Amino acid sequence: MNVNWVTMVPILTKALGETFQMIGIALAFTIVFGLLVGVLLVSTDEGGVYESPFGSRRLGSIIHSVLGFIVNIGRSLPFIILMVVLIPFTRLIIGTFIGPTAAAVPLTIAAIPFFARLVEIALREVDQGLIEAARSMGARRGTIIWKVLLAEARPSIVLALSTSVISLLNYSAIAGTIGAGGIGDIAIRYGYQRYDNAYLFTTIVILIVIVQVVQLVASAVARTLSRR
Amino acid sequence: MITITDLQKSYPPRNGRGTTVEALKGIDLTVADGEIFGVVGQSGAGKSTLLRCVNLLERPTSGTITVAGQDLTTLGEAELRAARHGIGMVFQHFNLLASRTVAENVEFGLEITGVPKAARRARSAEVLDLVGLADRASAYPSQLSGGQKQRVGIARALAGNPKVLLSDEATSSLDPETTLSILELLKDLNHQLGVTIMLITHEMEVVKRICTSAALIEGGRIVESGNVIDLLNTPKSKIAHALFPLGESRGAPGNTVVEIMFAGHLADEPIVGRMSREYGIDVNILGAAVEIVSDHRVGRMRLELPGSLDSNERPIEQLRASGLYVEVLEATR
Numbered sequence: 124m125n126v127n128w129v130t131m132v133p134i135l136t137k138a139l140g141e142t143f144q145m146i147g148i149a150l151a152f153t154i155v156f157g158l159l160v161g162v163l164l165v166s167t168d169e170g171g172v173y174e175s176p177f178g179s180r181r182l183g184s185i186i187h188s189v190l191g192f193i194v195n196i197g198r199s200l201p202f203i204i205l206m207v208v209l210i211p212f213t214r215l216i217i218g219t220f221i222g223p224t225a226a227a228v229p230l231t232i233a234a235i236p237f238f239a240r241l242v243e244i245a246l247r248e249v250d251q252g253l254i255e256a257a258r259s260m261g262a263r264r265g266t267i268i269w270k271v272l273l274a275e276a277r278p279s280i281v282l283a284l285s286t287s288v289i290s291l292l293n294y295s296a297i298a299g300t301i302g303a304g305g306i307g308d309i310a311i312r313y314g315y316q317r318y319d320n321a322y323l324f325t326t327i328v329i330l331i332v333i334v335q336v337v338q339l340v341a342s343a344v345a346r347t348l349s350r351r
Numbered sequence: 352m353i354t355i356t357d358l359q360k361s362y363p364p365r366n367g368r369g370t371t372v373e374a375l376k377g378i379d380l381t382v383a384d385g386e387i388f389g390v391v392g393q394s395g396a397g398k399s400t401l402l403r404c405v406n407l408l409e410r411p412t413s414g415t416i417t418v419a420g421q422d423l424t425t426l427g428e429a430e431l432r433a434a435r436h437g438i439g440m441v442f443q444h445f446n447l448l449a450s451r452t453v454a455e456n457v458e459f460g461l462e463i464t465g466v467p468k469a470a471r472r473a474r475s476a477e478v479l480d481l482v483g484l485a486d487r488a489s490a491y492p493s494q495l496s497g498g499q500k501q502r503v504g505i506a507r508a509l510a511g512n513p514k515v516l517l518s519d520e521a522t523s524s525l526d527p528e529t530t531l532s533i534l535e536l537l538k539d540l541n542h543q544l545g546v547t548i549m550l551i552t553h554e555m556e557v558v559k560r561i562c563t564s565a566a567l568i569e570g571g572r573i574v575e576s577g578n579v580i581d582l583l584n585t586p587k588s589k590i591a592h593a594l595f596p597l598g599e600s601r602g603a604p605g606n607t608v609v610e611i612m613f614a615g616h617l618a619d620e621p622i623v624g625r626m627s628r629e630y631g632i633d634v635n636i637l638g639a640a641v642e643i644v645s646d647h648r649v650g651r652m653r654l655e656l657p658g659s660l661d662s663n664e665r666p667i668e669q670l671r672a673s674g675l676y677v678e679v680l681e682a683t684r
Contacts, residue, residue, distance in 0.1 A: 250444075250446070252442060252444055252446040253446050253447075253448060255408060255442075255446065256440070256442060256446035257459070257463075258408055258435075259406055259408060259435060259438070259439075259440040259517075260435060260436070260440075260459065260460040260463050260507075260511075261431075261432035261433065261434075261435035261436045261460075261463055261464070262432075262463045263432065263463075266462075266463060270448075270459070270462070271448065274448065274450050274451075275448060275449060275450055277450060348450065349449075349450075350449050350450055350491040350492070350493055
């Protein structure tokens with residue numbers, strides 16, 4: 124195997140930058156909207172703090188069902204199909220569907236439902252007794268969500284986030300096949316299509332290292348946050 | 352302090368299946384200022400629902416709940432939240448936030464009411480001192496024992512200076528020794544701060560140790576209620592019998608068996624001995640219990656007197672005349 128590090132390093136560095144760019148953008152949106160959707164899924168369910176928004180249980184259950192349905196749609200489409208379907212939408216808001224910034228659009232759309240479901244699970248694990256205690260102290264719904272639900276679920280949410288980042292990394296490689304760039308693109312174009320095993324194996328090593336680091340950091344943070 | 356009038360709570364069938372469950376079927380209850388009021392009952396009797404209705408964690412189907420002169424059932428959401436600041440609550444499973452330190456847990460209620468940080472710190476130190484946990488302020492709940500966790504729960508409930516403290520089986524998940532120390536703490540706080548306590552429990556021990564008044568709830572109804580000492584002197588009081596189980600020992604055929612209840616100074620007098628001496632009868636004690644109930648020495652005794660009821664009329668009369676409650680269980684004429 125003939126390795127030409129002089130040409131490979133700049134190519135990989137650039138690709139890595141693109142990968143981080145698309146994951147970074149997608150992650151920022153995923154955190155905000157994923158938390159929002161996760162909180163809404165839990166709180167509009169029966170017994171949740173917003174089970175009856177504006178005094179209407181019916182409205183709560185409609186919001187809950189509709190959100191659940193949309194999340195399931197997002198989760199049921201294979202990423203490559205989702206990406207293709209979203210090309211017109213991506214063009215509309217970014218102006219192109221090529222490049223890492225454009226790739227962040229389908230990545231975000233795919234990651235929000237995934238992360239939202241994990242947030243939902245994390246929030247459901249918070250003891251109902253804590254919510255009752257907060258209510259008995261006269262807490263507002265917002266306070267219960269921030270200071271009880273989200274605060275207590277922090278360790279699980281951090282772990283959910285790391286799982287989502289790793290999924291995003293996976294998706295970003297697929298996005299590479301239709302012009303997003305990034306590390307996956309290198310693996311396919313150089314490693315697969317040009318039979319250059321040096322590129323293939325190097326990208327594999329890089330991906331493994333990234334996943335390990337993400338998981339280690341997340342576990343450490345979760346452990347620090349967890350006071351159980 | 353707490354007045355509950357014709358309180359009813361029913362749960363509609365879920366998803367249209369099953370039948371309506373009537374948890375509370377018309378409860379009338381008054382808890383006086385400064386009392387420790389115990390509601391006892393078996394699981395499923397409705398005591399938990401009743402307690403949750405007092406601060407409207409459960410909204411009653413009908414009836415009114417007045418706490419400190421305010422009818423809670425008529426309040427809007429914001430007013431109800433404000434009213435809850437004046438009603439502390441402690442729970443069987445403590446319900447402490449695992450992600451917060453002891454001090455931060457105690458401060459939680461004060462955060463909700465918007466007390467500034469420095470004042471919160473000072474107040475949490477104060478109440479933690481009151482419950483004897485001043486040195487554990489920066490610990491996390493997971494580092495505490497069950498009894499310590501409940502002390503934190505009590506400190507948290509008291510931080511906002513409530514007039515009323517609701518206790519939902521606060522000692523039911525603690526071992527007997529810890530239970531006693533928590534009960535002592537509640538009693539002390541009741542004396543020191545004058546906070547009215549309403550508690551629910553399935554343990555008679557709790558009523559015996561700290562309650563000044565008690566109510567027995569069965570099948571969603573209050574079947575007995577009143578001052579504990581008065582209840583002990585009430586014929587056929589279920590609470591009294593449960594407080595002093597005397598077993599099932601029976602007298603010999605032809606003899607008379609009576610049960611006597613005594614409270615206050617009567618408990619200090621050698622009644623049985625005197626009766627035995629004065630009437631020359633051999634009294635057989637079948638069962639007896641003397642306890643301290645809400646700081647009074649009270650007791651129940653089952654006595655076997657030789658001979659028929661007629662022959663024992665005079666000694667029984669004398670017992671009654673000296674202020675004892677006497678119930679004849681077995682007798683032949």
